[in-house]
Amino acid sequence: xxxxxxxxxxxPLITLIALLSVSLTVNLPGLAVSPxxxxxxxLFPDASQLEVQLLxxxxxxxxxxxxxxxxxxxxxxxxxxxxxxxxxxxxxxxxLYLFADTMPMLVxxxxxxxxxxxxxxxxxxxxxGEWFYGRExxxxxxxxxxxxxGIVILxxxxxxxxxxxxxxxxxxxxxxxIIPLLLLPFMTNTFIRGHLRQSAPAAAAxxxxxxxxxxxxxxxxxxxxxxxxxxxxxxxxxxxxFTYYLPFTMKHYGLTSSQVGxxxxxxxxxxxxxxxxLTPFIRLVGRTGLFVCIIIMAAGLLILxxxxxxxxxxxxxxxxxxxxxxxxxxxxxxxTELAPNKALSTKYFSYTLAGNYIALSIVPLIVELFQYVFNxxxxxxxxxLNAALLAIVLIVGLLCRRSFVWTTGK
Numbered sequence: 146x147x148x149x150x151x152x153x154x155x156x157p158l159i160t161l162i163a164l165l166s167v168s169l170t171v172n173l174p175g176l177a178v179s180p181x182x183x184x185x186x187x188l189f190p191d192a193s194q195l196e197v198q199l200l201x202x203x204x205x206x207x208x209x210x211x212x213x214x215x216x217x218x219x220x221x222x223x224x225x226x227x228x229x230x231x232x233x234x235x236x237x238x239x240x241l242y243l244f245a246d247t248m249p250m251l252v253x254x255x256x257x258x259x260x261x262x263x264x265x266x267x268x269x270x271x272x273x274g275e276w277f278y279g280r281e282x283x284x285x286x287x288x289x290x291x292x293x294x295g296i297v298i299l300x301x302x303x304x305x306x307x308x309x310x311x312x313x314x315x316x317x318x319x320x321x322x323i324i325p326l327l328l329l330p331f332m333t334n335t336f337i338r339g340h341l342r343q344s345a346p347a348a349a350a351x352x353x354x355x356x357x358x359x360x361x362x363x364x365x366x367x368x369x370x371x372x373x374x375x376x377x378x379x380x381x382x383x384x385x386x387f388t389y390y391l392p393f394t395m396k397h398y399g400l401t402s403s404q405v406g407x408x409x410x411x412x413x414x415x416x417x418x419x420x421x422x423l424t425p426f427i428r429l430v431g432r433t434g435l436f437v438c439i440i441i442m443a444a445g446l447l448i449l450x451x452x453x454x455x456x457x458x459x460x461x462x463x464x465x466x467x468x469x470x471x472x473x474x475x476x477x478x479x480x481t482e483l484a485p486n487k488a489l490s491t492k493y494f495s496y497t498l499a500g501n502y503i504a505l506s507i508v509p510l511i512v513e514l515f516q517y518v519f520n521x522x523x524x525x526x527x528x529x530l531n532a533a534l535l536a537i538v539l540i541v542g543l544l545c546r547r548s549f550v551w552t553t554g555k
Contacts, residue, residue, distance in 0.1 A: 146340070153277030154344040160337055161285070163328035164276070167228065170291040170322050172237060172413075173300060174208065174255070174262045175201030175388075175505070181308035181315050183396040185403065188312060189248050190522040198389055198509055199252050205505040211263020212502065213248055216299060216495020224268060226489075231264025233323040234328075239319030246313075258319065266498050269293075271491030273479040276337065283478050284424055290474040291420030294466070296321065298413040305406010361419065366483045370493060372550040373483070374500040376435075377474040377476045378540050380388045381504035384442045384469050387412070387449060389509050390527045397524045398453045400497040408458045412466035419470020426471050433552035435472055436542060442468035443535040450528035475553050 148155040186197045219227050231478075238258040245251050270289065277285050300318040307315040330336060337512030342435050394403045419426070430437050448457055476497065484493040512527045518524075 148342060148531035150281055151276055152281035156337060157331070157340050158278060159328075159331045160276075160340070162326065163331040164269075164272050165285075165288060165292045166325040166328050167232075167265060167272070167332075169288045169296045169324060170232070170262060171266050172293045172297050173202035173318060173321060174258050179453045180415070181304050181312060181406075182392045184308040185251075186313055188264045192248050195509070196252075197249065200255055201389065202506055202509060203252055203255040204262065206504045207256045207259025208263040208266065208448075208502045209499050211260050211508065212266050212495050212499045216267045216492040217262045219268060219271070219491050221334060222350070224272070225329065227264055228268045228332075229326070229329060231261045231268075232326050233246075234261030235265065236320065236322040236326065238375070239316065239322070242319055243313055244338070245316075247544050261322075262418075263502075266502075267491050267495035270480075270494040270498065271479060274477075274490040274494065282481060283427075283474070286477045286481070287420045287423035289420070289475040290423075290477065291417045291468060294314055294413045294416035294420060294470060296413075298410045298417065301410040301413065303406075305409070307404045308406070309401070309403055318536040366485065369549055370480065370483050370496060372548070373476060373479045374497055376542075376550055377497060377536075378504040379499045379534075380435075380439070380442070380469075380472055381501055382508050383446075383466050383535045383538070386446070386508050386512065386527050386531045387465060387507055388505075390512070391449070391458070391462070391526075394449070394453075394527075395458060396526045398457060400458075404455055408462050411459050411462045412469070415463045415466035416470035416473075418465050420474055423471060423474050427475075430553070432552045434475060435551055436539065437473075438468040438472040439535050439539045439542070441465075443532045443539075446532040446535070450532070452482065479549070480513075 147158040149158050149161050181452050182197050182200065185200065186192065189197070235258060238261060241257070242251070245254055270286070273285050273289055274282065297442060300321075304315040304318060307317075387420070388409070391409060395405050395408065427434055442465050444459045445466075445468070448461035448464065452458075452461075477494075480493050480497045481490060484490045512530060515530050516522050516526060532536050545551055
């Protein structure tokens with residue numbers, strides 16, 4: 146059996162693969178079907194734009210409380226059972242999507258999808274934080290981000306292509322949970338503890354985790370965590386605006402559903418690259434990593450608003466994805482540093498990841514609010530608005546640049 150380093154010894158490679166396979170599911174609800182929103186709008190002409198967007202919005206709304214519930218009920222003993230339940234619910238929703246033929250049914254299944262995914266999300270990150278330490282933890286959290294974004298590359302291309310032929314087939318992307326379900330035996334505590342090779346027995350025996358020492362730097366870790374979550378919400382909400390509006394923008398300028406799928410997939414290409422190359426990125430930019438991410442994403446949004454060819458849409462989305470791919474695992478690692486011990490790792494991740502889905506849920510609400518305030522409903526407005534909001538976030542960051550929330554690296 147092949148082993149990989151976990152920072153304090155080694156564990157089976159199949160376990161790492163199994164743990165990462167859970168991350169195949171966490172970005173699929175809503176995002177995977179965003180390229181076909183224009184097609185669904187044509188299939189259901191009586192539905193409003195907001196009703197169509199509920200297909201991506203509602204799963205994220207339901208995921209939020211389910212993440213918090215998962216973080217609350219998950220313990221070392223029942224972690225596998227909670228994970229299996231979430232994966233099974235997710236898979237059931239995917240099967241039922243193939244037979245849904247009305248807008249209320251599609252929206253209702255989105256809620257069921259959110260229940261299953263919400264149970265999974267904090268465990269997908271918490272397990273990696275539990276079994277990996279130091280630089281290896283940073284590396285595998287980057288892998289986690291790269292995996293969750295990478296699967297959506299294939300999903301969005303497939304959905305965009307399938308939408309031109311059979312919109313029901315597009316929903317088969319929600320059958321992905323069958324992969325981690327098959328690998329579930331390799332991520333149980335019994336299997337991992339039975340095959341773990343520990344090179345630091347003293348630390349293990351004392352019950353300390355790699356998170357204990359970093360956490361001691363913070364007199365009020367929950368307050369600091371709120372700052373991290375706030376930053377995560379701000380960066381996610383502003384960068385992910387394209388997932389809601391790009392299908393309508395590209396349709397407005399005469400592009401097809403398959404082209405929307407390709408353009409959307411480009412986000413996940415560079416987000417995946419960013420996740421897998423996090424360590425060299427941090428070595429290159431040091432403590433300014435988050436500022437670099439903001440500048441890159443703002444540039445991408447401005448390109449989407451200013452230029453309207455397939456090539457420029459791809460470039461803009463690539464830049465947004467690159468910035469997102471770098472900052473997401475940085476936020477994950479900050480969360481693990483703040484968790485006082487392993488037992489609280491999944492709970493802390495539930496708070497942070499709830500913030501992620503709050504951000505995804507409020508995007509159309511924020512845009513519609515500002516559209517009303519400025520009386521501007523043009524196709525390009527969402528991108529200019531969020532580029533401006535990122536500029537405000539950048540200014541706040543520069544003012545608070547010495548805080549733990551804003552620094553990366555040593």
